[in-house]
Amino acid sequence: MTTHLLARELKRGSTELLVLALLEEQPRHGYDIARLIDERSQGSIVYQVASLYPTLYRLENRNLIEGRWVEKAGQRRRRYYRLLPAGRKVLASQRSVWEGFFAGLDRVVHLRQA
């Protein structure tokens, strides 16, 4: 039970972190975000694409990111998301949490000894 809950929390936390980190670089639309997660992790992050949009909407509701329809010449309009100041703060704090987590893990398990 506990492990199940932890797994869910980790997964949700990691999806949020991934989205926020990708939006830190520049505003992106949903498909772009999904594609980049897949590309950059080289498929190693097994990631439920179905949870992307609920995550985006949740972040938007919490005022961490903001979505806007943008129309570019010759293209269909797309909804671009950008990081809001509150999102930037959350990203920074999550980063440090994850860094602490990995550092701890590293010290115990020696992840990088190879």
Next chain:
Amino acid sequence: MDWNRIVREAFDGRLTPDADVIEELAQHAESGYEAARAEGIGKDEAERRVRELLQAWSTDPTMLTRRPRRPPAVVPPKASASGLAGFWGDLRYALQLMRRQWTHTLVVVLTMALGIGASTVLFSVVYGVLVRPVPWPDADRLVRLYETRQGSTRPMRFMTNVTFLAWADKPATIESIGGWSTSRMTLTGTTDAERVNVAEVTSELMPLLGARATVGQLFDVGPAGTLDQQQVVIDDRLWRERFGGRRDALGQVLRLDAASYRIVGVMAPSFGFPTRETRAWIPFVVKPGGISMFQAIARLRPGVTPAQAEAEANARGRAAPDPGLVVVAVFGSKGPVQMSVTPLVESMTGEVRPALLLLLVAAGLLLAAATANVASLQLARAMNRRREFAIRAALGAGGMRLARQLLVENALVGLVGGGAGLLLAAWLVRGLPSLLPSDFPRISDIAIDWRVAAFSIGLSLAASILFGLAPALHAGRIKLAPSLAEDGLAPVGGGTRTATARARLLLMAGQVAVAAVLLLGAAVLGRSFLALISADRGYDPSHVLTARLPLPDATYTPVRRAAALGRVLDHLKRVPGITAAAVSTGLPLLPGDTLAAFTMRSPRDGGTVQVHTSIRHVSPGYFAALRLRIRDGRGFTESDTAAARAVVVVNRVFARRYLGETPVGSRVPAGYKHDETEAEVVGIVDDVSNGAVTDPVAPELYRCSLQLSDGFDDDVPSLIVRTAGDPARLVPVLRSIIGEEDASVALESVMTMENRLATSLAKPRLYAILLGAFAVFALAIAGVGLFGVLSRIVSLRAREIGVRTALGATPADVVRLVLKQALAVTIGGMAVGLALSAALGRYVSKLLYGVTQYDPVSYGAVSIMLVLVVLVACIVPARRAARIDPARVLR
């Protein structure tokens, strides 16, 4: 492929996300599909992947909602709270609601501000001009005196020395009587020469008004009642400008028109009688003998009515010595004296009174329309809050409790709206002096003081209680079960069958009626104004520059003046661009005609006819400069000199009234030498409206200024110049020519004739513009209000419309449904409004020229305009109704 449709179908049977979300997901699906195909994956496999994605998304659609950002919920006050604590709770709740529903609040506050602002401005004007006491003690006993003779048709504007002296001797009904006349004089001395307004006043006048000098004293009356004629009282501004506000100004000499006056006193800045522009007061003695005209005022004894004073004045005037034929020249009649005694305020403001009251009513109507609109909005909001009220009622809040809550909410909105209106009014009132015509009475008495503010706040509260009443009653009557059960599933036809919808439609019809009344008023006033502008006045005001040229008696004898004028005219005629130039003793729209009376043999029956006419001395170019139409014979020429035979020109009224079948060639005893000699009528000129176009045209006789062997005796002649181009561009030329003639002379009242005309029409123009502005506001309020009500009804009837469409109604049928409802409201309101206008018409008729209050063009135009505005207000709701998808609303 229609990806939107594919995604929507994936959610079929479950909660469908917003169109926004569908679109976003569809794009993702499409991009994924295309990317897969680009990688060389087969069609079936790519579609399978997309289906997988759709499957994943549609498992929990509740996760796919993007909620609008929302402030925390507002918690209503406790049901049990009563007394002061309950009131504060209600107030806090109302404030929170106002903030939360800020667009609604903004619309309501702005609508109220407009209505209250307009009413407050008009109230402050009406109060300041018509009601506020004039600043003199016991002002209600001050009366203006106007004299005429029975049988006279001339307007009464003055009093004669004959009646004045007869009445001033131990009167029974009045305490005292004072007279004055005004003139412009040249002030010379320490600085540059300056033309100033001077009042000649009898020694009784200022004490009669209860005025005191702030420095020095009023006129020094000698022991035997003799008055030193060489004293002057100056106003505060002149004292500060010329004498630096020093007390040693007393006793110094003031030079006015080359005569010396000893300064005896300074008046307070607030005195301002007879006008605010009066800079100095010099003594005026009413002398017996002959006839002289001036303004007069009296103070009634306590308890005496104006009618009693009138009776005494008539008796005294009729017993006074008869001044002879000159009375006919002045009054156009030799009947017995007829005095008119009018309260001072009324005489100052009588002219603007009907218009101001009309505008006040119009502002009241605008406020009524605004209130009705807000009532309709509040009612709609109360409808939307039925669930809230029902739940609160279920939790124990009584009908009274909820009604109180609503009244507090509405009073708050009303007060905020009223406060905004008061601010708007204060801002507008500050700009009034520059907006109102300069001859508007008592401009300086118009202000927003505590009375006006109290009126405004009271009005806002009354209005807010009015518009809060309907929702409060509504809340008091809420039935629990239907309100909770209905919840938006209105029965077919529910849009109009609820009491609320009916009330809102009724309010809308009322607003249309108000808009119709105001539009109609504005239309007839506007058309009347256009008729005034384009009325044939007998002269052509375009391309004419006019000015007055003071050549004071102190430096100019009439002969010298005539010579100077001749040189100026010669000079002007040589200027390129000037097609005609003339001087005269008078000008249309300027007061100051010479009146004359004489008897002559009637050419018709040989009997004696008594002639009274105004006489104007003009140079030969006068008729051409103003483009008067010579109907018969000729105008004056340069050869009509003193050496030639004496000739005159008369207007058509003169010819019709006093001359025979062939007026040209008749002789009138109005020649150039002391009226004894005769002159030949050589021309008949068309009638000219010298004053308002509504005044009847009086007989007029023109003499040629070149034939005046005694010279030009008017010390402020008028100059008239007709130009080929823009007359205003010749002003510097005119000034330099005058400067060359006499550097000490300054032109006065330099204006194009068109400007003079526009200034004389400033009041009707102002009334038409104001009423027009009110009408536009009322129309906008009605249009926006109707849009709101129709939109609401369409959304309430969505299910019904869906059923109709499903049963085969075309979009055109649906649009017709909406239009029918809107037009029913409009035509009902319009019928009431037009009927009301017809009933109110007679109050406007006094202000009209050239149109009647039943002007069919105005009625037609207003009807068409209202229907057009309503159609525009219908466009969006009707389109929305036509697009209702039965599949969605009937699900």
